Amino acid sequence: MIFPVRPLSGRWPAWLERSAKRFFWDDPRALLDENVSAELFRRLMAAVHVGDTIKITEANRHPMADTLLIESLDLTDASIVDIGCSDGSTSVDLIAKLPTFGTYTMADLYFHLDTMTVGRTVYFYDPDGSCILMSGRRFVAWPTQSKLIRLLSQPLIRRAAQRRGEHRQVLLLNPDARALMAGDERITYRVHDVFTPWEGARPDIIKVANLLRRFYFDDEKLMQGVLTILRVLPEGGHFLVVDNGRDGFPPRAGLYRRVGDSFGFVGNSGLDPEIHDLITQVSVATA
Numbered sequence: 001m002i003f004p005v006r007p008l009s010g011r012w013p014a015w016l017e018r019s020a021k022r023f024f025w026d027d028p029r030a031l032l033d034e035n036v037s038a039e040l041f042r043r044l045m046a047a048v049h050v051g052d053t054i055k056i057t058e059a060n061r062h063p064m065a066d067t068l069l070i071e072s073l074d075l076t077d078a079s080i081v082d083i084g085c086s087d088g089s090t091s092v093d094l095i096a097k098l099p100t101f102g103t104y105t106m107a108d109l110y111f112h113l114d115t116m117t118v119g120r121t122v123y124f125y126d127p128d129g130s131c132i133l134m135s136g137r138r139f140v141a142w143p144t145q146s147k148l149i150r151l152l153s154q155p156l157i158r159r160a161a162q163r164r165g166e167h168r169q170v171l172l173l174n175p176d177a178r179a180l181m182a183g184d185e186r187i188t189y190r191v192h193d194v195f196t197p198w199e200g201a202r203p204d205i206i207k208v209a210n211l212l213r214r215f216y217f218d219d220e221k222l223m224q225g226v227l228t229i230l231r232v233l234p235e236g237g238h239f240l241v242v243d244n245g246r247d248g249f250p251p252r253a254g255l256y257r258r259v260g261d262s263f264g265f266v267g268n269s270g271l272d273p274e275i276h277d278l279i280t281q282v283s284v285a286t287a
């Protein structure tokens with residue numbers, strides 16, 4: 001990340017913020033606010049760097065992929081799992097378009113962050129206990145994103161650990177996703193690692209968007225993820241892969257069906273996803 005310390009929006013003279021708007025960030029402390037808007041919550045996902053990825057997401061991010069899925073398959077009674085769904089915003093979009101479905105599980109490896117509030121500063125910790133984000137009166141900083149910031153913030157983080165701050169766990173699920181879950185028992189969420197087998201009933205459809213990408217993982221790891229998904233799916237089960245624009249490519253998506261030991265290609269949204277070659281190579285038989 002370039003400049004892993006940023007000024008917070010609304011805490012500086014208006015003229016200064018206006019003249020350098022793109023450097024200013026929304027305050028991640030809003031994640032602790034029960035009345036935070038869905039839009040701000042979603043925007044704040046861009047501040048959450050956990051593991052090898054960022055929780056960045058957007059509303060209406062996968063229109064072509066969602067259409068590909070809906071037009072290609074009969075989703076009546078389908079159990080759908082959306083792995084790496086971030087705060088569930090794109091799941092909310094897809095669910096709104098589904099004529100009907102069986103169950104929908106929003107899955108992600110990182111749904112919880114621990115926080116500690118000391119004075120005006122909130123420290124956010126990943127599941128390994130590393131402080132990944134700290135937000136104070138005027139600045140937000142990402143200690144794991146730069147050696148210098150890690151070094152400079154170490155004394156503060158150490159002192160915060162010694163003081164008895166207020167501890168709270170934050171659930172990184174968008175208010176809109178929570179509202180959907182509260183009103184529809186078919187919709188749930190689950191902590192899940194895309195590189196491990198799915199526990200319980202096998203889903204009919206697995207969607208993975210903007211996670212299995214070369215930007216984040218090498219080919220060996222990506223093959224491991226694809227093979228795990230192949231093994232989870234029953235015969236005839238489907239895998240939807242979505243990539244949003246990067247390296248000058250427009251959004252692209254591919255739909256694949258498990259046929260025997262491998263994936264058969266069902267269709268794309270115009271362009272194959274980045275790891276199409278890996279998906280069509282993977283086989284349970286040769287693994």
Ligand SMILES: C[S@@+](CC[C@H](N)C(=O)[O-])C[C@H]1O[C@@H](n2cnc3c(N)ncnc32)[C@H](O)[C@@H]1O
Nearest residue numbers: 053055057084085086108109110193194209210
């Ligand atoms: C770039 S975001 C994509 C969010 C959403 N799918 C979208 O397209 O807007 C990647 C997501 O994958 C999650 N993630 C990272 N590693 C994961 C893993 N091993 N298993 C499951 N989810 C993971 C991150 O927490 C993050 O929410």
